[in-house]
Amino acid sequence: MKILVCISKTPDTTAKIAFTDNNTKFSEAGVQFIINPYDEWYALVRALELKETQGATVHLITVGGADTEAVIRKALALGGDEAFRVNADSHDSFYIASQIAAVAKQEQYDLIFTGKETIDYNGSSVGGMVAELLGLPFVSIASKLDVNGTTATLVREIEGGEETVEVSLPLALSAQKGMAEARIPNMRGIMAARTKPLKVVEPVAAEHLTSVVSFELPPAKAGVKMIAADQVEELARLLHEEAKVF
Amino acid sequence: MSVIIFADQFQGKVKKSALEAVQYGSKVAQQLGVPAIAIAVGEIDAAELSALGQYGASKVLHVADARLNEPEAGAATKLIAEAVAKENASVIVFSHNFAGRSIAPQLSAKLKAGFVAGAIGLPDTAAGFVVKKNVFSGKAFANVSIGTDKKIVSVMPNSFSLAPGEGSAAVEAFAAGLTDADFRIKSLKVETVSGEVPLTEAEIVVSGGRGLKGPEHWGIVEDLAHTLGAATACSRPVADSGWRPHHEHVGQTGFTVRPNLYIAIGISGAIQHLAGVNGSKTIVVINKDPEAPFFKAADYGIVGDAFDVVPKLTEAVKKYKGN
Numbered sequence: 216m217k218i219l220v221c222i223s224k225t226p227d228t229t230a231k232i233a234f235t236d237n238n239t240k241f242s243e244a245g246v247q248f249i250i251n252p253y254d255e256w257y258a259l260v261r262a263l264e265l266k267e268t269q270g271a272t273v274h275l276i277t278v279g280g281a282d283t284e285a286v287i288r289k290a291l292a293l294g295g296d297e298a299f300r301v302n303a304d305s306h307d308s309f310y311i312a313s314q315i316a317a318v319a320k321q322e323q324y325d326l327i328f329t330g331k332e333t334i335d336y337n338g339s340s341v342g343g344m345v346a347e348l349l350g351l352p353f354v355s356i357a358s359k360l361d362v363n364g365t366t367a368t369l370v371r372e373i374e375g376g377e378e379t380v381e382v383s384l385p386l387a388l389s390a391q392k393g394m395a396e397a398r399i400p401n402m403r404g405i406m407a408a409r410t411k412p413l414k415v416v417e418p419v420a421a422e423h424l425t426s427v428v429s430f431e432l433p434p435a436k437a438g439v440k441m442i443a444a445d446q447v448e449e450l451a452r453l454l455h456e457e458a459k460v461f
Numbered sequence: 462m463s464v465i466i467f468a469d470q471f472q473g474k475v476k477k478s479a480l481e482a483v484q485y486g487s488k489v490a491q492q493l494g495v496p497a498i499a500i501a502v503g504e505i506d507a508a509e510l511s512a513l514g515q516y517g518a519s520k521v522l523h524v525a526d527a528r529l530n531e532p533e534a535g536a537a538t539k540l541i542a543e544a545v546a547k548e549n550a551s552v553i554v555f556s557h558n559f560a561g562r563s564i565a566p567q568l569s570a571k572l573k574a575g576f577v578a579g580a581i582g583l584p585d586t587a588a589g590f591v592v593k594k595n596v597f598s599g600k601a602f603a604n605v606s607i608g609t610d611k612k613i614v615s616v617m618p619n620s621f622s623l624a625p626g627e628g629s630a631a632v633e634a635f636a637a638g639l640t641d642a643d644f645r646i647k648s649l650k651v652e653t654v655s656g657e658v659p660l661t662e663a664e665i666v667v668s669g670g671r672g673l674k675g676p677e678h679w680g681i682v683e684d685l686a687h688t689l690g691a692a693t694a695c696s697r698p699v700a701d702s703g704w705r706p707h708h709e710h711v712g713q714t715g716f717t718v719r720p721n722l723y724i725a726i727g728i729s730g731a732i733q734h735l736a737g738v739n740g741s742k743t744i745v746v747i748n749k750d751p752e753a754p755f756f757k758a759a760d761y762g763i764v765g766d767a768f769d770v771v772p773k774l775t776e777a778v779k780k781y782k783g784n
Contacts, residue, residue: 232600343566352645355563376653424575431602444765451777458743460722
């Protein structure tokens, strides 16, 4: 089995969000970058579990500049076999999906994982776009994946419940919580990652369909109204009459 | 020209999040001076469909194919693309719900139509087509411009309150050219959490954290939720400890919710948790620790023992509900 895991570099979950250049650029000053948690904890780890239990080659891909290499090395340290970095900087999902699809077309994967969404642009788009560009079925927001021969069984989230589906490989999926548990790379993995292949490929020609015009920060909260613990009825009154939420 | 809205259903009823999308799409259609046309798939009552007129749709295309009751994403993508061609649609609107997250990106790649996922504002059409969306898990907004002729927008659930008016939409059967080969994903079973409000559609969410000390204490959360007609949720440590199922976990790596009222009980308010709830319109925090960071993000707060405060709040709410 040959698996591709799409990796995105995102700011750490506790990063302070600020913008520069007249609110058109994310300020990277002092920001730690991590593997997008959905890509790492659920997609990559499940791919590695399949490698361990059934045997598979796990490739990683990211679209980004040289500064994404620390993140991709960490993913290799967790157990990926080799990685591609498409040397391009873009925040347009279609452009990114086009780059991933171009590499995947050459390599012919049985499974292509993305995380449910990235925690920076929250688009949850790249997986579905890659699937369409490659003509593969796409199972979104999956919390379980089992592979038996050439058949995959998945559980995915739907409104008000869950759906169990069956699909023949190859397929693309987006992974969420439930699929696997987070892992920490060990020293051996970190050492091995240094020498694993990380191929830098130049981007193919593709369109940008969207562009960010500007960013905004939400207005500050007016401040919390504290109610004494023996005045719980007052809270109910405020919610009913002031906030009008029930 | 037209605006097409995917009005997805669950068990024969149009989802609330889909009604929000229809209302949003109808407003976009008004801005552009074109008709708003909904498309519905699967077995669904004609009255349910014509009622989409109350949210601004002038016509509903209906593909009455039982295989689409829980829409196979590839087949749905194909048939919506056919509807787009038939109605010469320039804007296609989805809800950013589970179905929308599955179909909209595939349609975007198929039509090479720019896609903004999770819109929280109507498009600004004064200079092009610019849509506001959440980024950085609700910690900021981005104004995103779509540069293509055809445009796709998915609407963040619970971002626009429903205001049904008068009106009835004409329902038209739509025969999509689907073959068995279009149904590659086979649905084996659908399990619904019956009797509960779906978390991501809920207008009120009552959420518990580690401060509740164990799963056996969840009765007070459920009682309050039941009284308010709310969904229940939990923090990440609670889901990770197996006290509550994973599908109740809200936060950066769980679900994002945007209810009108979010009540956090015994949750300290780590930044990762706040990222999943900071779109809530009103936040109530009940915590015995006055230093809990959640109070800074709250609208109302009580410092106190949850086991004392929550049952009292349930009783107080019941009094208002009784009136």
